[in-house]
Amino acid sequence: MTALITGATSGIGKSCAEIFAKNNYNLIITGRRQERLNELEKNLSEKYKIQVKPLCFDIRSFEACEKAINSLSAEEKNIDVLVNNAGLAAGLATIQDGTISHWERMIDTNIKGLLYMTKLISNLMIERKKGHIINIGSVAGKEVYANGNVYCATKHAVDALNKGMRIDLLPHNIKVTAINPGMVETEFSLVRYDGDEARAKKVYQGLQPLTPEDIAETVFWTASRPAHVNINDILIMPTVQATATNTLRK
Ligand code: NDP
Ligand code: 8X3
Numbered sequence: 001m002t003a004l005i006t007g008a009t010s011g012i013g014k015s016c017a018e019i020f021a022k023n024n025y026n027l028i029i030t031g032r033r034q035e036r037l038n039e040l041e042k043n044l045s046e047k048y049k050i051q052v053k054p055l056c057f058d059i060r061s062f063e064a065c066e067k068a069i070n071s072l073s074a075e076e077k078n079i080d081v082l083v084n085n086a087g088l089a090a091g092l093a094t095i096q097d098g099t100i101s102h103w104e105r106m107i108d109t110n111i112k113g114l115l116y117m118t119k120l121i122s123n124l125m126i127e128r129k130k131g132h133i134i135n136i137g138s139v140a141g142k143e144v145y146a147n148g149n150v151y152c153a154t155k156h157a158v159d160a161l162n163k164g165m166r167i168d169l170l171p172h173n174i175k176v177t178a179i180n181p182g183m184v185e186t187e188f189s190l191v192r193y194d195g196d197e198a199r200a201k202k203v204y205q206g207l208q209p210l211t212p213e214d215i216a217e218t219v220f221w222t223a224s225r226p227a228h229v230n231i232n233d234i235l236i237m238p239t240v241q242a243t244a245t246n247t248l249r250k
Pocket of ligand 2: 137182183244
């Protein structure tokens with residue numbers, strides 16, 4: 001069995017790589033940071049005696065996605081599970097003060113990147129008449145919070161695409177699942193606040209957020225249901241977070 005995980009250099013994607021490897025899947029791992037991909041390849045292939053193929057490219061370019069997938073061998077193209085995880089938030093601002101480059105980064109990565117990979121991999125799955133696409137959405141795809149406008153819009157798009165692709169891929173025996181997390185402590189806030197560590201740390205201060213392992217376990221659980229069972233959609237939150245903005249802090 002083979003799983004392709006986008007955005008495996010950090011956070012949720014990296015933990016997904018670990019759990020699929022532990023369960024004897026061969027892996028295709030993607031991201032833009034070659035060194036991290038190489039390190040993960042070495043660690044997981046030695047630890048779990050599996051095949052790991054790193055693909056270093058920017059998911060915002062369809063040409064780059066296509067070139068990466070075309071570089072796979074026929075055997076590597078037998079992808080059973082695609083985890084559409086690569087994504088980010090950039091900034092937190094009102095619509096009138098928003099930064100255009102932030103909007104473009106989020107739209108190009110979270111929506112267009114996910115679409116590019118889905119098109120390429122779903123066609124491989126259609127040929128094999130089976131597969132499972134797992135989309136990492138967000139609580140931000142279920143509700144909207146102040147200053148989150150464009151990030152929330154990209155995750156609402158993931159929510160819609162998750163439902164749409166399930167309908168389109170129904171005749172092809174391809175399962176489609178969305179995992180929508182609340183707060184997970186990863187590099188997410190560091191990226192959102194452009195490397196401001198103090199500001200990123202504050203996001204998780206006084207509460208126990210989810211860990212990337214919590215999400216990876218849920219992703220793997222959905223991927224390991226029997227063939228006749230599909231988990232459509234999961235909203236998974238820290239116990240101390242009721243909505244995107246209602247949290248209980250010490
Ligand atoms: P991280 O910042 O830790 O990881 C993000 C991953 O996405 C990295 O591996 C990064 O790789 C990859 N990525 C980002 N941009 C690109 C790009 N242009 N091309 C290729 N890869 C890219 O954050 P998380 O693990 O938290 O985020 C993973 C997903 O989970 C995202 O979709 C996020 O929206 C979602 N999510 C996160 C939540 C949280 O609270 N953390 C909550 C709900 C959803 P590299 O930089 O090497 O390219
Ligand atoms: C990430 C969680 O609440 O910052 O998707 O939108 S949140």
